[in-house]
Amino acid sequence: MSRTRLSAYTAAPAEVASALDALRAEHGITDFPPEALAEAQAAAEAWEAGGPQRLLDDGARDARDLPLVTIDPPGSKDLDQALALERLDPADQHGPSYRVHYAIASLATFITPGGALDAELRRRGETIYAPDAATPLHPEALSHGAASLLEEVERPACLWTIDLDPRGEILTAHVERALVRSRARLTYAQVQEALDGASLPAPVPPGLPALLEEIGRLRLEREAERGGTSLTTPEQEIEKTEDEGYRLVYRASLPVEDYNAQISLMTGISAAAIMVRHGVGILRTLPPARDENEARLRRVARALGIDWPAKQPYPELLRSLDHQVPAHAAFMDQAMSLFRGSGYLAFNGPDAPGQGPDGEQEAIHAAIASRYAHVTAPLRRLVDRYGEEVCIAACAGRPVPDWVAQALPELPEVMSRTGRLAKAIGRGAVSILEAMVLAGHEGQVFEGVITSVREGRGELMLTEPAVVTEIRASAPAQPGAGSAPRLPVGERVRARLRRADPATGRTDFELV
Structure with missing residues (x-):
């Protein structure tokens, strides 16, 4: 619904x-x-x-x-x-x-x-x-x-x-x-x-x-x-x-x-x-967040005005936030990238998790905080049939069964390869639709929230239509007038559509 x-x-x-x-x-x-x-x-x-x-x-x-x-x-x-x-x-x-x-x-x-x-x-x-x-x-x-x-x-x-x-x-x-x-x-x-x-x-x-x-x-x-x-x-x-x-x-x-x-x-x-x-x-794995990534997320929290006590675990903080608050939504968006490096760990016999010095850590799915295996969607995901x-x-x-044991070593690479393809299609489809629904509206001003900034460019989440795209700060009006304004992460902003190209799936906004 x-x-x-x-x-x-x-x-x-x-x-x-x-x-x-x-x-x-x-x-x-x-x-x-x-x-x-x-x-x-x-x-x-x-x-x-x-x-x-x-x-x-x-x-x-x-x-x-x-x-x-x-x-x-x-x-x-x-x-x-x-x-x-x-x-x-x-x-x-x-x-x-x-x-x-x-x-x-x-x-x-x-x-x-x-x-x-x-x-x-x-x-x-x-x-x-x-x-x-x-x-x-x-x-x-x-x-x-x-x-x-x-x-x-x-x-x-x-x-x-x-x-x-x-x-x-x-x-x-x-x-x-x-x-x-x-x-x-x-x-x-x-x-x-x-x-x-x-x-x-x-x-x-x-x-x-x-x-x-x-x-x-x-x-x-x-x-x-x-x-x-x-x-x-x-x-x-x-x-x-x-x-x-x-x-x-x-x-x-x-x-x-x-x-x-x-x-x-x-x-x-x-x-x-x-x-x-x-x-x-075969387990689904995700390594723990690296210390430097959590440190970066704490800097994001400070920039957004979110109180994150030093001893409070990050999952506990997330459960206290409200996605309807723009700053909270921006923080959640950044938090989703805290864990990286998901994969699959196949094992048979002496290489089973827990048998080696690093087995316990490698076998954990950090976001679930437990060992975990994909077994509930075999119509839609190959690995589940084997699990x-x-x-x-x-x-x-x-x-x-022999056919299962023989396939296990190859499954991590199979799932990695096909997963990248599925993500590429998904991202490509959304980018194409974003450009299509915005084509013809160049020059129009939209409202949205900036969820992140990296290397001078930000990610903008529009309120209507539901587009997540790139934004940059406007250039100074005259040469020598000073640097371009900052991109205020976690704040509601107004942005002008500069370009919407359905052929490439690219859209580009600037802050006004």
């Missing part, structure tokens, strides 16, 4: 499509090879022709009785996760108080290791999103069909069962192959409205929204204790208008999105612990 008003700054769909097609071609984005499409279609048809019974015959759990539901943005068809929540009556204060059932799409059910589709998935790495269309990791026969956890159909899943104590700490976590059936496809807005008193469709357990909020809040508290960081700053998004044009908007996440994200994070933390105990797996299979084998007491 968008929290935006209609904007006069829109781009025509034909122009957008042409520009984005050129961007995709520039980066080598292509259609699926016929052989990969054929394999996907054959796998989907095989599932429909008796797949559920074969899965059960192979020893999978029959979990069709669980009241699972999916919660996603409206219109989503690539549904990776479905959840069911229970409140338990613990026998003592240390027993479980909550049980989370989290079903993750089982892509290994459909992908033949070493086949044409498997090779294409390694080339793609992840789904690439653009305003007009997504370039999916998997063909639609799987991503929108047989592998997606759509409502009221039988699907294979990697089913997590995670028990939590009264404080929301993880007591036990287990994953197994299962046959599931989602009861309903919900949106974040629907669940948020249910927390405010609205009703949900009949198949949905009536206590789900409140229980999701309760568990989500507990997990956010535990995250704060660990020193983890969850930023809820408004995100710049591209949105279709009623006349099928495109505009840029800022959208703040709903609270229920944060609660749902905590379920995913909790599963990734559980998966990492299982992998490390088993001595094989799920490691955990299923470990929980069953079996060796990891």
